[in-house]
Amino acid sequence: MKWTDKQQKVIDTRDRNILVSAAAGSGKTAVLVERIIKMITDEENPTDVNQLLVVTFTRAAASEMKERIREALEKMEEDNPNYLNVQKQLSLIHNANISTIDSFCARVVKDNFDKIDLDPNFRIADENEIEMLQSDIVEEMLEEYYLAADDEFMELAEKYSTGKTSDSIGELILRMYKFASGQIEPEKWIKEAISVYDVSSKEEMEQSKWMQGYLELQKNRLEGILSQLNIALTISESEDGPKCAKLLRLLLTSYRR
Numbered sequence: 001m002k003w004t005d006k007q008q009k010v011i012d013t014r015d016r017n018i019l020v021s022a023a024a025g026s027g028k029t030a031v032l033v034e035r036i037i038k039m040i041t042d043e044e045n046p047t048d049v050n051q052l053l054v055v056t057f058t059r060a061a062a063s064e065m066k067e068r069i070r071e072a073l074e075k076m077e078e079d080n081p082n083y084l085n086v087q088k089q090l091s092l093i094h095n096a097n098i099s100t101i102d103s104f105c106a107r108v109v110k111d112n113f114d115k116i117d118l119d120p121n122f123r124i125a126d127e128n129e130i131e132m133l134q135s136d137i138v139e140e141m142l143e144e145y146y147l148a149a150d151d152e153f154m155e156l157a158e159k160y161s162t163g164k165t166s167d168s169i170g171e172l173i174l175r176m177y178k179f180a181s182g183q184i185e186p187e188k189w190i191k192e193a194i195s196v197y198d199v200s201s202k203e204e205m206e207q208s209k210w211m212q213g214y215l216e217l218q219k220n221r222l223e224g225i226l227s228q229l230n231i232a233l234t235i236s237e238s239e240d241g242p243k244c245a246k247l248l249r250l251l252l253t254s255y256r257r
């Protein structure tokens, strides 16, 4: 394969961090595979494939990666059956750390469970189990809070329970938790979110960033309603239009206010 100059540069660069960002299907994986092949078959300074750590986000990407490295090695072996190092790398590849980040972390933990005081029989929960555990925990926690009946909590419960479902605060807590978990620094984000409410007057609240955004949003919505009402008024004032101009004018003045 004839690599482009940029691809070749990525393949050959060593001893520094490289960030490769390129369009879908433009050859990122191919270049990464080639880098790995070059490293493990280097004549002077070869690295064994099981000494590398290659992590991906999905299982599919990890197995694609492993497969493509294996194919490249097999092709080299075909072209040169006496290439001993290639045979060695092919025998090592099933033990190589080419996996998802999650499974790599699980492996590190499993290999070191004795150092972190963890039951070696631990396993990774699936998404459904995690959701059930989270709901259970929130439920238990809310029960405790309801029993303690702390004033601040009771006020919160009263304001945020919609009445239809008793667990709506629980849902709200979990939703916020999930949203916060998606932020770069979840705890920092939560603290910032709280600080927004930490105002002493109505004026101060109106000056806050989120309130400005909220007011802007409401202003746009109102303008939308006003323009719809104006259109409706024009229609109702036309010759055979519905006779509701009076009502519409009333609505218009109240919305303008």
Ligand SMILES: Nc1ncnc2c1ncn2[C@@H]1O[C@H](COP(=O)(O)OP(=O)(O)OP(=O)(O)O)[C@@H](O)[C@H]1O
Pocket (backbone or CB within 6 Å): 001, 002, 003, 004, 007, 022, 023, 024, 025, 026, 027, 028, 029, 030, 031
């Ligand atoms: N310089 C090149 N010349 C010819 N073919 C190339 C070149 N670079 C990559 N390809 C081919 O393009 C195809 C897509 O490459 P690859 O799968 O590596 O892309 P990718 O950027 O990883 O894609 P994705 O974003 O889907 O993961 C492969 O068949 C690869 O062999």
Ligand SMILES: [Mg+2]
Pocket (backbone or CB within 6 Å): 028, 029, 030
């Ligand atoms: Mg790819």
